Amino acid sequence: MLGLAKRKTSVTTGGSLPVVALLAAVCVFLAIGCAVSSIFAQQTVAGLAQGAIYGSLALALVLIYRATEVINFAQGEMAMATTYVAYQLTIWGLTFWLAFFVTLLIAFAFGVIVQVVFIRPVQHSVIAVVIVTIGLFILIDGLVTWKWGGELRFMAAPFGNNVYRLGSVTLSRQDIGVLLVSILSVIILWALFKFTKIGLGMRAAALRPAAASLVGVRVNWMLALGWGLAAVLGAVAGMMTEPSTFLQPTMMQPILLYAFAAAVLGGLESPAGAAIGGVLIGVFMNLIGQYVDFATAELRLPIAFAVLLVVLLVKPNGLFGRRQVRRV
Amino acid sequence: MAELLALENVTARYGPVQALHGVSLTVAEGEIAALLGANGAGKTTTLRAVSGTVRRDGEIRFAGSGLSRIGPDSTARLGIAHVPEGRGTFAELTVWENLRLGAYTRRGALKDDFARVQTYFPWIDERRHQQAGTLSGGEQQMLALARAFMQRPRLLLLDEPSLGLAPLLVTEIFRIIKELNEHEGLTVLVVEQNAHIALQLAQNAFVLEVGRIALAGPSSELERHESIRRSYLGY
């Protein structure tokens, strides 16, 4: 039986005071740094754009985790595959942005199909789902390399290569565009969840599937929708990454890893946390790479994962995660 | 009065454990029926069998036609609202979002329904943005009723609405249930351990023992029945 005593008011996602204060301090630090040094500002802006991409993919991971308590190890490869699809569309004559939107639709269908065909049969077992997503990782990687080969390919730059100058700081149109697109897609998704009936249904299905079923929510379809939306986010991340990494089968692999770190940092259950975590990791990886000599390129990944491990040890629910109640 | 719900020889099991051994009962349209029995008798399982939450065999007829073995989301669409043990409240969502979820299967504008909910539960409007998990036990029960009402169902299945509530609140809840039944024509099948108040509310009652109906009949008769008085009414 549920506890009937009056619950504490903090059942919400924890945007607790120390965390908010920490984030405010970080913002102040960054602002001051940007004002003082133009290199700092450039690295920060580049880091913001990069972080927006990590955040998008992290958001996709969190979407799926919230609904089904599994991590989709194939999220990056799915994003990569849909980017190749966009590439193919541009080869067939579509403009970048037309291809972009068509690809989003294709990605949605792709996500739904993957959930229904591959995940649903095994969703009762965490290990089985992990292994199926790993199998998908390998399968998708093989399919893409088979169809398009492993060599680098290039798409037309979506934002052009112009740069803007602000004093002594150089900002690329690319970075700004990536930031805007990422922010926009996050806002649209948030609006979907907050204000639409389907969004409410998805939230209900993720929170309490049994109760949701009783009010008429088709829980299984909500899960499939969740995967579809996650795939759309992944496609956005992929198409925003392509200008800097170019098109190759391994393009999303490091990004997936940073996205894991971002998702954990933000709290696996918190969409806001994933986005913020991504930005934080993007910015700080850049700054550390710039200013800490020991932190050479080979150590980027271990550092990101050191962050992940420290977070897991100190505050396992991440910055914004809810306190997990362990059912006995 | 026409029959709205009929169970014929319904059996149900949880894995290897048989919970219902052939339950048969009918609920007429517009009436309140009570399902009584001790812990473990199978009352909750019976409700679950109707809403499709548990797999079952046997025949169930709803509004004249047979209810095939569909899941709870489909039975909700057919007009059956099930308020389960624990109330099924979405604690993390707001009061208003809970109500909206109640109306998930409905199409069209909900303004009328919100207005009607207001008449039965006047306190709801000013608390619409409060998180449902922070409501008191009695308020959560009322929210559950309101949520079920938003669904505009033909049949309301209630599982132990009095559980854990102070007697004053229990009276209040049951008063509201009676109003919903009389003014909105809502048919109710209520499971209760509190036999006394259930028999006062309902026109007909069934007593479950170890997965079978042991006694059935009008409440007035059951109230006077020897074994009922001894086992459930305490005198």
Next chain:
Amino acid sequence: MRHLPVRQLLVIGVAAVVLALLPFQLSGYHQTLAARVALYFVAILGLNILTGYSGQISIGHGAFMAIGGYTTVLLSIHQDLNLILTLPVSFAVAFAAGILVGIPALRFSGVYLALATFALAVSVPQFPLKFSTFLGGSNGLRTTVTPSYLWLYGVSWACAAASFVLAWLLLRGRIGRAFRAIRDSEVAAASSGVALPIYKTLAFGVSAAYAGVAGSLLVLVTNGYAQPGLFGILVSLQILIGAAVAGLGSLRGVLVGALFIALLPTVAADVPVIGSTHGQDVVFGLIVILVMILLPNGFVGLLSGLERWFKTAIKSDPKTS
């Protein structure tokens, strides 16, 4: 499983004879292939102890293999140690590493543990790149002695046999019961007096030790080269997949899992339709997915299913009833 029934002893006896005679029928290439099967056998056995028996997911055992592999190479180069003697050292070093990881791992469970171990698997291979003077960088290091194919076959299967016996001894008694209790319900196990931290950390240590030995064998099979590329995330994934295909929580299917991982890539490359090396990824990925969907309990589940079917078929046979 207190005493082995005669049937099982017979099976093991036959297997031992076959294994002893087999290498003399095989070419050098196939001998190394068989050695690979053996080393995957060891690694999968170790992971099964951790994941299948004590219920802790790890996608990071490649890191422990790296530790074992580099231990062997470094001992060979700096101490000129006999290759066989490096194996117990590998075992011990990897065991220590496993305990070190197992202690903080106590605080994680499920998906979080998977992510943490994944992080480990990705990070550890980066260290030889960073500390390239000592650890050889991307070209790696090489042992001073390169063993023959026959030697590889013999030593790796000896390790496989030894690890199987050790696992069997470990799991049949109190430790095995404690592991299984933990896997089924940690809370229940703890309330029954099972000292969770000790057993969980022990499971990590043992499985890491096994992975370490497997890593050393992998280095030796790869002509004595220890390179970061050898221990990438793919190896960790392969071992996990091998364990799942084998069937978690039982020792019986491990050989099938090892065969699957070691042989499938070579078999898939021969498939004419797909042909290229990327075709083998497609086939591998597809088969992994199909196995998990159709045989959720892995090969062991298939075996149990077949046994049950066989028994009911016998029972319903009018001649025997």
